[in-house]
Amino acid sequence: MSRAVVHHAPGVDCNVSIGGRTVTAMAEAVVDLDAIAHNCGLLAATAGPAGMMAVVKADGFGHGATEVARTALRHGATWLGVTSVAEALALRAEGLTAPMLLWLYPPTETFEEVLTAGIDVSVGAVEALEVLADAADRTGTVANVHLKLDTGMSRGGAPAEEWAQLFTWARKFESAGLLRVRALWSHLANAENPQASGLLAQLREFDEARQAAAAAGIDPPIVHLANSAAALHLPQARFDLLRAGIGLYGIEPVPGRRFGLRPAMTVRAQVLLTKRVPAGTGVSYGPDFVTDRETTLALVPLGFADGVPRHTSGRASFSIRGVRCPIAGRVSMDQVVLDVGDLPVRAGEWAVMFGPGDAGEPTVAEWARWADTNPHEILTGIGHRVPRRYESIR
Structure with missing residues (x-):
C-alpha cells in the first residue's frame, strides 16, 4: 500500500490527493527535516574523523526513507543503511547514489540488480559469498561485501567457529577479482551501558575477529561497530564508520543522558x-x-x-x-x-x-x-x- 506524502510549509492544512481529488486529511505525521539535519550534524561531529551511515530502514523509521536520506546526506551522512533489497533498490530508483549497505535477504536472492546498482551487501556465511561471487561473474561487476561477525548478539553474522572459513573464501574470491571486502562489522547488543559485562565481552570479541581477519589476509578499508548509543558515548567503538539509527530521528539512545538530539x-x-x-x-x-x-x-x-x-x-x-x-x-x-x-x-x-x-x-x-x-x-x-x-x- 502506498503512503501519502505531502510537502507543505509550516502551519498549512494537510491536503492529500486521492484519485485526482484533493481532500483534507483528518490526521498527519509532521516530519521536521531541520531536526533530522540537526541530529545528523550532531552525530557526524561526535564521530570525529569516522564517517556516518544514516540508517533509513523501515521507511526511515516511519519518517520517510527518501526524504530522510536526502536530508542526512546533505548534513554529514556519507552512507545509507537499509534492511532489504527492496528498500535499497527503491532508494536507487529515487536517484540516491550514495554508498549503501543492505544486510537481510532470502537464500534465493541472486543479487544481479543489487550489484548492477552498486549496493554493498552484508555477508555472514560462505554460501552467500558463493552466490555473490557467481552474480559478480555473470554481471561483470565486483561485489562489495561487508563481512558480518557475530560477537555475542547471537543474531546475524558468522559465529567465531566459522570466521576462519569465511575469511578464507572471501580471500579466494577477492583474489579472483569477483568481490572486494570493503568492511568488517558487527552489532552491539547493549551499547547503552558502558559498564555492561556483555558489552565489554563484545568489544573484546570484535578485536579478536579483526586480528583473525588480518591473519587471513583480510584488510578492509572500513571497520564499523557503533550504533547511535555507541557513537555518542563509546569512542572505542567508533572505528571508521558509525551507523546512526534511532538517534538520527531525535530519540536519546542512552537512558538518563541527553546529547541535544531533537525529535523529528x-x-x-x-x-x-x-x-x-x-x-x-x-x-x-x-x-x-x-x-x-x-x-x-x-x-x-x-x-x-x-x-x-x-x-x-x-x-x-x-x-x-x-x-x-x-x-x-x-x-x-x-x-x-x-x-x-x-x-x-x-x-x-x-x-x-x-x-x-x-x-x-x-x-x-x-x-x-x-x-x-x-x-x-x-x-x-x-x-x-x-x-x-x-x-x-x-
Whole structure:
C-alpha cells in the first residue's frame, strides 16, 4: 500500500490527493527535516574523523526513507543503511547514489540488480559469498561485501567457529577479482551501558575477529561497530564508520543522558466531535471506562490501525491546547475518545499524540513506556494511512 506524502510549509492544512481529488486529511505525521539535519550534524561531529551511515530502514523509521536520506546526506551522512533489497533498490530508483549497505535477504536472492546498482551487501556465511561471487561473474561487476561477525548478539553474522572459513573464501574470491571486502562489522547488543559485562565481552570479541581477519589476509578499508548509543558515548567503538539509527530521528539512545538530539516527528489528528456527558457514562467497547463526573469527551480519528497501541488504553494521553487529555476507554481500530474535562474543545482543533514535548505534548519516549516497548516500535508503527508532511526552513 502506498503512503501519502505531502510537502507543505509550516502551519498549512494537510491536503492529500486521492484519485485526482484533493481532500483534507483528518490526521498527519509532521516530519521536521531541520531536526533530522540537526541530529545528523550532531552525530557526524561526535564521530570525529569516522564517517556516518544514516540508517533509513523501515521507511526511515516511519519518517520517510527518501526524504530522510536526502536530508542526512546533505548534513554529514556519507552512507545509507537499509534492511532489504527492496528498500535499497527503491532508494536507487529515487536517484540516491550514495554508498549503501543492505544486510537481510532470502537464500534465493541472486543479487544481479543489487550489484548492477552498486549496493554493498552484508555477508555472514560462505554460501552467500558463493552466490555473490557467481552474480559478480555473470554481471561483470565486483561485489562489495561487508563481512558480518557475530560477537555475542547471537543474531546475524558468522559465529567465531566459522570466521576462519569465511575469511578464507572471501580471500579466494577477492583474489579472483569477483568481490572486494570493503568492511568488517558487527552489532552491539547493549551499547547503552558502558559498564555492561556483555558489552565489554563484545568489544573484546570484535578485536579478536579483526586480528583473525588480518591473519587471513583480510584488510578492509572500513571497520564499523557503533550504533547511535555507541557513537555518542563509546569512542572505542567508533572505528571508521558509525551507523546512526534511532538517534538520527531525535530519540536519546542512552537512558538518563541527553546529547541535544531533537525529535523529528509529531503525530496529530483533528477532533471530529465533542459531547458533554454526565457521570456514569460508559465510553467505548465494554465499556471498560465509565466517567466519574460530568465531563466532555472528544473523538479523535487515530486508532490501533494507525499505530496507537491498543493496550495503552487507560495509560496514555493526547494533548489539546497543551493540556494532557487521557484516553477514555479502549483504543479502537480507527479512533480514540479523550476525556477533556472542562476544556472548551471544539471540532477541528488538533489533538497531538506525540511530538518533541516542547509544548507539553507527550513524547515518543512516554508512549514507549505506556506501551511497554521502545520508541522504535512507536515510530515505525505509525500507519501508512497517516500522511507525512515535511517541514523545513533551511
